[in-house]
Amino acid sequence: MIKIGRVIVSLEMREVYLENRLLQVGSRAFDILELLIRAAGKTVTKDEILRHVWPNSVVEENNIHVQLSALRKIFGADSQVIRTISGRGYRLTIPVDASEPAGSHGAGTAGRAGAASRSSLPVCHAPLIGRDAAIADVARALKSTPIVTLLGSGGIGKTQLGIAVARSIAALSDREVCFITLASVENGQAAINLVADALGVERAAADIPLQSLVAAIQGRKLLVLLDNCEHVIESAAAICELLVQASADLRILATSREPLRTRDEKFYWVAPLDMPEAGAGSQAILACASVRMFLAQMHALNTVVDSDRGSLEMVATICRRLDGVPLALELAAARAAVFGIRKLMAELDDRFQSLTGGRRTAPPRQQTLAAALDWSYRLLGTTERVVLQRLGVFPARFSLEAACAVAACARLSCNEVTEAIVGLASKCFLMTTVDSKTKEYFLLETTREYALRKLHESDEADEVMSRRASYFAPAYEEPYARVFGAAALGGKRAVQAVASR
Ligand SMILES: Nc1ncnc2c1ncn2[C@@H]1O[C@H](COP(=O)(O)OP(=O)(O)O)[C@@H](O)[C@H]1O
Ligand SMILES: [Mg+2]
CATH class of the missing domain: 1.10.10.10 (Winged helix-like DNA-binding domain superfamily/Winged helix DNA-binding domain)
Structure with missing residues (x-):
């Protein structure tokens, strides 16, 4: 973590925080911020910025100004943090503090054998789109509830949202975060063993009794992110109940396709990314999270969608047809990056309707994803x-x-x-x-x-x-x-x- 005045930046996670809030920073603005940070007070020229941020395209210098004004807004009253060096470029005017911010991962937790630390959260290079409010809501719920479960169909974004919430809590408090994914466990005992390993329980035998988990959490201010609970739901529920009863300091954020049904549990239904309404204007289309995600995914694959009205409407239709389900959008964007959105639209028209049983109007999201997988699978070699x-x-x-x-x-x-x-x-x-x-x-x-x-x-x-x-x-x-x-x-x-x- 890096501190610039009141702003905290994580280059690794590509995240920016201001006074306990995760800010939405566009990827190009972030690229420029990263260049400025790495230059450590030296001037970064406009050419360097253009080469770094728009490596494959010729763009007007005006684009830099747009991104810089977005960056300066982040610094608010400290907007002079980024100074324009006339005719040359830009530099940071205050020193960058690369030490860990107060409340972040301390030596006491880092040294803990086997305990998953903040670094056990998977690194995520792409920013999470359209989830700011959800992150804040879930983080708030965890302040007063020991167990919060993120619910929703496959591919809707439960895991990514869970990681983002855990990361924001880790960055802004002294909570140690332990990420455990139950995706690979086959039965309840395997789930207990896995949780024991993640919490750093020494185990003499191959299998460990549930009760032994209790000692491992005493005296620790932990947030356990328990991912993919659905296929061992009863054991996951038993583990959660035991742990929260043993420590008032413990918080559990679970992800699952069905509720754990434990005491003291709050549910949070993960919604699809918001979609543009039919007939929406260009600005409204571009403001929707599903559209932003689709375009970001295309951008990550080095493809740019034309910004004319017709193209935007096609993207809007694609997002609606895919119900704003992130995994379905990801699969579709990968296809569009190779063959273009026009061909993607035609394919969706031809095949998707039959795959979803022709139920064009609001097909259940589960069915949408199954259809998107089927459709993408058929297009594989x-x-x-x-x-x-x-x-x-x-x-x-x-x-x-x-x-x-x-x-x-x-x-x-x-x-x-x-x-x-x-x-x-x-x-x-x-x-x-x-x-x-x-x-x-x-x-x-x-x-x-x-x-x-x-x-x-x-x-x-x-x-x-x-x-x-x-x-x-x-x-x-x-x-x-x-x-x-x-x-x-x-x-x-x-x-x-x-x-x-
Ligand atoms: N808000 C989002 N912005 C960008 N990508 C997302 C978002 N939510 C999910 N994704 C992507 O969609 C895919 C499915 O998300 P995931 O969290 O694994 O879903 P789930 O856990 O519900 O099955 C992942 O590749 C993830 O990176
Ligand atoms: Mg998941």
């Missing part, structure tokens, strides 16, 4: 489809090497698998991690369930499971057997077990 379904057997992050070991076979070379992985990542079916030295991949829960279902429908489930088991044995035999249960269940039964969650 044959090899990409096969590789995707095979990768569904990874419950957590995996390396390219592991992917090749599991997805390649006599009929599919490692090179072909690698090519398919690159394709899947560019189409948003596969996510990549950016915080490790070696690149790793993972599937979002919803996408993974979809991939497993496809694997189950194929006749190669046994073969893929056995390649996975031999790749991970013996080094990973113990944790994988415990977490995934695959070695024990074997083949199709394991796929069924996971797919039917």
Whole structure:
């Protein structure tokens, strides 16, 4: 975290806070702020800004002025923090304090063995769009309620919202944050073991009794972000109840497709991103979060949508048709980045209507996402489809090497698998991690369930499971057997077990 006057900036998270509020800063304005911070008081020339912020396009200098005036607004009364050096460029006029802000992660928590710290929150490089009010509401609810559950269908943005809330609480208070995702656990005991590991409980035996979690939270001011509770809902509820009864200082933010139904729990339904109404004007269209997300996603893929009225209306229609569901928008934007929005519209017209059963008017969001996945899946190449379904057997992050070991076979070379992985990542079916030295991949829960279902429908489930088991044995035999249960269940039964969650 970096302090510039009253403003706190996280370069890593690309976030800016002013007096306990997360501010909405556009990505170009943030790029300029980052340049100024890194220059540490030296002048940053206009050419440097243009090269850094608009690397692939020729833009008017006026664009810099627009971004700078947005940045100066952030500093409010301190607007002289960014000084114009006439004819040359800009520089920061007050020193940047790169020390941790008061109340942030201290030595006492950092040294705690096994305890997930703030850094255990996944790094997120893209800003969360349209969730400022939700972040504030949930953070407020957590002040007075020990357990808040973020509810909603797959792909609606529960995990990302949870992370953003946890990050804002971590940045603005002395709470230690512990991020635990239950996505990969197969049963209640595995969930308890995972939570125990995350909280730093020493365990002598492979399985740990629920009660042993209590000692690990005493004397700690913790926020536990418990992600993906739905498939072990009863155990997740038991863990939450036990923990909040054992410590009044504890807060739990859970994400789930259904309520935990514990005592002292508040629900927060995660809404879709807001969508433009039919006939809305350009400004109104551009103000909607779903549109901003779609355009940001296209921008991240180095594509710009024309700003004429017709193009904006097409984007508005796409967002409405996808019900403002972020994962569906992400998949669609990846498609549009390659083939353009006109073709995307035509495809949505042709296929999406039949996929949603023709229910154009307000299809249930669950159905929208299933249709978006189906539609995007059909547009994949044959090899990409096969590789995707095979990768569904990874419950957590995996390396390219592991992917090749599991997805390649006599009929599919490692090179072909690698090519398919690159394709899947560019189409948003596969996510990549950016915080490790070696690149790793993972599937979002919803996408993974979809991939497993496809694997189950194929006749190669046994073969893929056995390649996975031999790749991970013996080094990973113990944790994988415990977490995934695959070695024990074997083949199709394991796929069924996971797919039917
Ligand atoms: N507000 C948002 N702005 C930008 N991207 C988002 C937003 N919400 C979700 N996403 C993206 O949509 C996808 C699905 O979100 P996620 O939080 O994993 O959904 P859920 O946990 O409900 O299944 C992710 O790739 C995420 O980065
Ligand atoms: Mg999730």
